[in-house]
Amino acid sequence: MSPKIVDRDKKRAEILHAAMKVFAAQGIHNFRMIDIAVEAGVGKGTLYEYFPSKDDLIISCFHQFFEDYQAHAEQVQTRPDDPADKIRQFIKLSFDFFRDQKERLDIVFDLYAAGLPRRNGRPLLDGMDDAYRGLIAEVEAMITDGIERKIFRPVNARLAASQLLALLDGLTFQAAMGVTNLSDKSLPDEISQTFLNGILS
Amino acid sequence: MSPKIVDRDKKRAEILHAAMKVFAAQGIHNFRMIDIAVEAGVGKGTLYEYFPSKDDLIISCFHQFFEDYQAHAEQVQTRPDDPADKIRQFIKLSFDFFRDQKERLDIVFDLYAAGLPRRNGRPLLDGMDDAYRGLIAEVEAMITDGIERKIFRPVNARLAASQLLALLDGLTFQAAMGVTNLSDKSLPDEISQTFLNGILS
Amino acid sequence: MSPKIVDRDKKRAEILHAAMKVFAAQGIHNFRMIDIAVEAGVGKGTLYEYFPSKDDLIISCFHQFFEDYQAHAEQVQTRPDDPADKIRQFIKLSFDFFRDQKERLDIVFDLYAAGLPRRNGRPLLDGMDDAYRGLIAEVEAMITDGIERKIFRPVNARLAASQLLALLDGLTFQAAMGVTNLSDKSLPDEISQTFLNGILS
Amino acid sequence: MSPKIVDRDKKRAEILHAAMKVFAAQGIHNFRMIDIAVEAGVGKGTLYEYFPSKDDLIISCFHQFFEDYQAHAEQVQTRPDDPADKIRQFIKLSFDFFRDQKERLDIVFDLYAAGLPRRNGRPLLDGMDDAYRGLIAEVEAMITDGIERKIFRPVNARLAASQLLALLDGLTFQAAMGVTNLSDKSLPDEISQTFLNGILS
DNA sequence: CATGAATGAGCCTTCATTCAT
């Protein structure tokens, strides 16, 4: 009458964490289910108790990733009022998210590539473009605000937002490649400086 | 140099071109050798006359991609003397390379992701980081030149070069996602403007 | 005989009944243990408290089936004395057994097929041939009696018995297929008529 | 330009033949693809060059079976004119088909059972009931003819046809079980005799 | 005694690669 009680959410999270480690080590295109099972310390069949298929596991990992990112972003509630400070904080925030988690850095580009649209068939990860558009809109709002308050030059706000995100993605890519070091403490400030120089009045 | 050799090179190039189309449509992780054979109009076995393995075919495609990029870059020989103009032309050049070839845009991020280092084993594409470092060095030289000639502010040239390339990569990614439109004729100018604003004296 | 025993027997019967329903719906080769557990409203593990294995459960179902058939047959104790009437009643009896239980009809051929001998290894259901031979012997006795009493022609009694059972099995098969309707009230009489015509003096 | 030439039809038939042997030995529910591959002397993958899936292989076997049966039936072109003789020949024909092919006898009931309708989902073999109805119609025509020519009593022709086929199926089942011996040379005659007695005027 | 989470043996199926023609 009282069967084994298991914290399914906890075990699910553990498996997802093990998956992240495996993805980081082998990429999301080269791992075997057994690898994750071993990493998570469970049997192969157990994975299927929590995720209906291999693809689902990858997709769930992607969602976890975005949820963590959003949680991280919202954790900084006291957004400053000054638009330039907002931008500075946004940049710092993004760097913070990856700085100490090589694991995440290693899978983010796999996930990015997996979310690109395909001419034939669906991409593995659906809806990445919409999530990205939301991000752009957020940054665009900051810039528009700055323009209205004459703090920024009257640049194309949408494009400037695109540029900032492009910049951050590109640096993340360089970091994943080992070409740029995110841990350099002065990086966020220098980036902010150059970018803001470009749009400040 | 005998006719036979020419024929081989031509067919090899045809197969590589077919491969690009297949990669663009299905991604470099989801295609089968038969897909390329069909696209190229040859038999499956024939592929192995020209490429020793599937991985080799992908790698060759990657090299072709870089060779084309370099050929495109060198085709613009009359580099201007002014550092700012150099940067402007570099930016324009990069946009030109992808603008009219959706096919290329679709595979570049697969290739990028395939070139990232892995904790376990080699990445599929080796040496991408070195190629990238070379690119950074080129841009860095332009900026250093500008700084010495007092045209640019005394910024960290290495970092500024990183930023410019990051910006271009990030925009390419956005374009691949369909979030940013590379065909917008004013794009290179606006990008150049903002970036140069950031570093100009 | 203690209450516990009764409860066990009752639950065992319930599981067996649930199994019959599942077999009828999915066939004895396509069901999963969980299907029966759900149908019976018990846990998967509980099935193993009553049956040591999946095969055992099927076999037990088969025995249940035969026991029910025999119980049904014996329930008609007042066998008539006239051999022709005996045959008529035997035929009617067989029809009665399936007429109102589509469930049984649907599994009988799975069970039949499962009982056929295999060149490699044992069949799933053992001893079906012996049970069948017993049935033939019973009918053969009726016919022999009829021959001795000059009511039937001096046919090969063994073969005639085979024929009658074959006829009934074949009709059951047709009914399972949906080609012949066992519910047709005149069926037993017409069958009896034709068969007896064939062997009556 | 001249690749390996293979008689695909021939190899397909060989695989089908190997499959029949395996089905006879293990049943259509217990075999593994590798068993058939070994029996046919080919690799596992080769099976999939000829049949898209395991189920398809089984279904193809079933179709082959029916084609062979029809070919056998049509091979006897000189059908007699007398209805009773027609019936006799039909019975003889059916016995002939199995007599010397234990292999076929062993799988026929698996196929029969696989063709029965299921409450949940399609049966493995589709359209068996229609094929069977066609068979009944053929026999029914013979009997109707006999009735019209006053050779047979005015029985229910449809039912009588059902009975004859049921009889033959039932005997086949008994033979598969090892309870009745189809090789008994007098069997067809005795069966014909009894059946015709039942319906002759 | 009842349960269902966990397990891993087992098997279908795919597809890169080979090689006879």
Add this chain to the structure above:
DNA sequence: TATGAATGAAGGCTCATTCAT
């Protein structure tokens, strides 16, 4: 040289069975 039929290693997934609770 070009081909595609043949191959079998490899891996995703299922499900009977176990056993801690």
